[in-house]
Amino acid sequence: MRAPVFWDLPGHPLGRLLAPLGEIYGSRVAARMDRAGNKAACPVICVGNFTLGGAGKTPTALALAAMLRKIGLEPAFLTRGYGGRLTGPIAVDPSRHGSADVGDEPLLLARSALTILARDRPAGVELCRALGAGVVVMDDGLQNPSLAKDLSLAVVDAVSGIGNGLAFPAGPLRAPLSRQWRHVHGLVVIGDGGRGEDLATEAASRGLPVHRAKLVPTVPAAVAGKPVLAFAGIGRPRKFFDTLVEAGATLVETRSFPDHHPYRAADVAGLAAWAEALGAMLVTTEKDMVRLPADFAAGVTALGVTLRFTDESRLLAQVKRVVEAFSPPNDRAQPDASSPLRA
Structure with missing residues (x-):
């Protein structure tokens, strides 16, 4: 879908008119996010965002996979495959699959690492593990409760931030921001200035690390x-x-x-x-x-x-703590808002 112009305009009449619907939708998504998810047999790192639409999740996931290889881990991407007809779980093969089959993002991810498409995220993780993955990077899925995440990074565009700050359809948020913060362990701000600075300030006030990055064109x-x-x-x-x-x-x-x-x-x-x-x-x-x-x-x-991250070592250190703290499902509890993995 194409984002309506008024999503970027706080106080716009259409935003105010649709706000009651946004409150209903947002509260339902937030309640769903609060459900406990299935624990995987390997670390799961989620690269998501607060809003509908693009924020830079896929480039972030690709950069994260490169970091994981630096510490000797073999990553696999887990994706829902938005826009594709296949439900999975299936390993994406660009030589056999097209965007009509799996969507566009999985084809880009599959150029870099094993990519599993699965609408059923727990089943997708099982296939990742069966095919040799040591850690799973979820491209999107912050609002999906089916799988417990060991580390959740929220990606925001510095210029657009969260738009008018309202939940869909009144604005771009998938759920009220206050309800989403509790599921996040770090913020990735792509670009400089703009509304993203307000989010960076709030993240820091909550004790969350803020990782700054830029998209470098080829x-x-x-x-x-x-x-x-x-x-x-x-x-x-x-x-x-x-x-x-x-x-x-x-x-x-x-x-x-x-x-x-x-x-x-x-x-x-x-x-x-x-x-x-x-x-x-x-x-x-x-x-x-x-x-x-x-x-x-x-x-x-x-x-x-x-x-490219301004301080890649800081994010790499956070990722290493997550990996080192991981233990099998029967021996660990899901991280909560006070988890040291946020530091």
């Missing part, structure tokens, strides 16, 4: 100085367009699609004709690229991004 040389028709179906396409401008591209036109948009024949035909008329090259995101028909994708350039 800009193809062909883009610099060239006229570009940029298109994207992601949570915040404006960020992608701005990145292209900063990289030196001449942005002649842009086209935004809903997040996870499945590109149809009419979409790609229209983009191709538009680019030809403008004399521009087509550029999109890596996430969009895996949803494009192969013949069309061959003529499109993808802009990749890598997440």
